[in-house]
Amino acid sequence: MGAMAPKVSTAATRAALLEAAREEFASYGVAGARVDRIAERAGVNKERIYGHFGSKEKLFDAVIAEALDDLTARIALPGTDPVDYVARLTDYYRTHPDLVRLLMWEALNYRGQDLLPGQEDRVGRCARKNASLAGGMGRTPSAETGRLLFTLTGLALFPSMMTQLARIMLGDAADDHDAMREQVSAFVAAALK
Amino acid sequence: MGAMAPKVSTAATRAALLEAAREEFASYGVAGARVDRIAERAGVNKERIYGHFGSKEKLFDAVIAEALDDLTARIALPGTDPVDYVARLTDYYRTHPDLVRLLMWEALNYRGQDLLPGQEDRVGRCARKNASLAGGMGRTPSAETGRLLFTLTGLALFPSMMTQLARIMLGDAADDHDAMREQVSAFVAAALK
DNA sequence: TCCGGGACCAACTGAACAGTTGCAATCCAA
DNA sequence: TTGGATTGCAACTGTTCAGTTGGTCCCGGA
Numbered sequence: 001m002g003a004m005a006p007k008v009s010t011a012a013t014r015a016a017l018l019e020a021a022r023e024e025f026a027s028y029g030v031a032g033a034r035v036d037r038i039a040e041r042a043g044v045n046k047e048r049i050y051g052h053f054g055s056k057e058k059l060f061d062a063v064i065a066e067a068l069d070d071l072t073a074r075i076a077l078p079g080t081d082p083v084d085y086v087a088r089l090t091d092y093y094r095t096h097p098d099l100v101r102l103l104m105w106e107a108l109n110y111r112g113q114d115l116l117p118g119q120e121d122r123v124g125r126c127a128r129k130n131a132s133l134a135g136g137m138g139r140t141p142s143a144e145t146g147r148l149l150f151t152l153t154g155l156a157l158f159p160s161m162m163t164q165l166a167r168i169m170l171g172d173a174a175d176d177h178d179a180m181r182e183q184v185s186a187f188v189a190a191a192l193k
Numbered sequence: 194m195g196a197m198a199p200k201v202s203t204a205a206t207r208a209a210l211l212e213a214a215r216e217e218f219a220s221y222g223v224a225g226a227r228v229d230r231i232a233e234r235a236g237v238n239k240e241r242i243y244g245h246f247g248s249k250e251k252l253f254d255a256v257i258a259e260a261l262d263d264l265t266a267r268i269a270l271p272g273t274d275p276v277d278y279v280a281r282l283t284d285y286y287r288t289h290p291d292l293v294r295l296l297m298w299e300a301l302n303y304r305g306q307d308l309l310p311g312q313e314d315r316v317g318r319c320a321r322k323n324a325s326l327a328g329g330m331g332r333t334p335s336a337e338t339g340r341l342l343f344t345l346t347g348l349a350l351f352p353s354m355m356t357q358l359a360r361i362m363l364g365d366a367a368d369d370h371d372a373m374r375e376q377v378s379a380f381v382a383a384a385l386k
Numbered sequence: 387t388c389c390g391g392g393a394c395c396a397a398c399t400g401a402a403c404a405g406t407t408g409c410a411a412t413c414c415a416a
Numbered sequence: 417t418t419g420g421a422t423t424g425c426a427a428c429t430g431t432t433c434a435g436t437t438g439g440t441c442c443c444g445g446a
Contacts, residue, residue, distance in 0.1 A: 159347070
């Protein structure tokens, strides 16, 4: 029983909603996002959001999941060169400000101490990164290498998270992304020497 | 003409509103915050918010300004020991999660390229920190020392911003704040050697 | 003692919003 | 071809929310 083959347009509608939702959530967050605006941007009726995703919050979760899949698909593991890893990650975040904002909204939204269900895949991904980083440095994965991975992630993410602070601290020099990336890379290289 | 001496309770009402608003905004952000809830928490009529601050957004600005004043009053300048500065800053942020969340909401809220009016004091504060850091290292303030200051700020802030990511990456080891602070300090020390 | 003005508040208002409903069009399996 | 199920939609609903209004109370000055 049941529909084996869904409508052709179903997938397209869903994808259009996800894309429109990504923009809307990145701009305004969960509380500030407007369901009507998402539907309008997607050129789709509002009710379809509830048909496909159930609620505004679940749509947000779907957007986050998709963005994270994209990130892991596009960024290689730390591997043998942590310095290069930070540089690549820095560039990726800088060129994907929507993703950065989504991560921030998410961090603010789910502030609980415990992990949400369905995040096991993220734990696994991070464990793999940790293993890759440790292996590249000729060490075994540990809390210490984990903290290093966390620190490197922070160094790459922070400039894209706090662009306003960068402008306040650096003035027009905040626009010199190359200089920032090089200086951060040099910082990491010196620290790991 | 004009009230020379405002009512005694006026200042108390205002302070109660600011404190209630700080909690509410830290929890829910500007869009998610509820004016009625702030008034209730403060034990004050909602209308007083508009009498004192004019609007929800302006109340948010007042909360931010107060929190930043508090931060600069309590944290000494980088001075001669950048490593110690990062450690102190890390502790301050970790023990003031509301401030960290406010900074994040603010960063997400004002995403414009240009500085908002009335942020000249922040620019001045950062310039002073930059001068202090550069002086402590026997150098003159420059874009390079500014970027270093920015990086150090990031290292201190990031663990308190992304506690959920820390939990995902580190598991229970995320609770070991001392280890994190020490490892970050060592990282900075090695980088600046 | 009376007056003017500011602090304060309960109740109100109009708009915005998340989510729903009832129905038409479409598709696929038999 | 037909029938059951699914996509899609316009209009609707009940609620929630930021901001307002009209009035009372209290204080300090004359």
